[in-house]
Amino acid sequence: SQRLSPSMRDSLIGMLTQQIERCYSAPPGASQGVVLPMLDIRLSANGSLSTEPRIMRGGANAVDRSLAEAALRAVKRCAPYKIPPQFAPYYDDWKAINAEFEFSRV
Numbered sequence: 001s002q003r004l005s006p007s008m009r010d011s012l013i014g015m016l017t018q019q020i021e022r023c024y025s026a027p028p029g030a031s032q033g034v035v036l037p038m039l040d041i042r043l044s045a046n047g048s049l050s051t052e053p054r055i056m057r058g059g060a061n062a063v064d065r066s067l068a069e070a071a072l073r074a075v076k077r078c079a080p081y082k083i084p085p086q087f088a089p090y091y092d093d094w095k096a097i098n099a100e101f102e103f104s105r106v
Contacts, residue, residue, distance in 0.1 A: 004093045012087055012094055016041075017101075019081050024074035027066040035059030037068035041075055041097045045088065048080035056098060071101045 004012070038057035044050045053075045058068030087094060 002089050002093070004087075004090045008087070008090070009094070012083070013097065013099065015084070016081055016097070016099070019078050020071075020074050020099075020101075023078035024070060027063075027070045029063045030067055030070070035064040035067075036100050036102050037064070037071045038098060038100045039068075039071055039075060041099055043081065043083075043095055043097070045083075045091050045095075046080060047083045049076065050095070052076075057100075067101075 035057065037055060037059070040054040040056050042049065042051045042053070053072055055068045055072055058065050083094075
């Protein structure tokens, strides 16, 4: 199967992040979060979630955990994702994404 170039991968991750950010609402105290949550996101070819997303890195304190939980909710709430057709041939390369979230502080 074909591989995504690093720039195409960055472009796709950027598009997904923008879609997820629209569904994200920061939990109380989010500005004190220090650990950027990392999620394991598995997608179907049509942009829907193929499995429940998982928190891979969420932090030890309550604020960091609440940030990770908010990111998880946003990923679920925003599905299915709009994946531009040019990415279809590379599905094997983006069906599983480990995404690190750095949400702008509001």
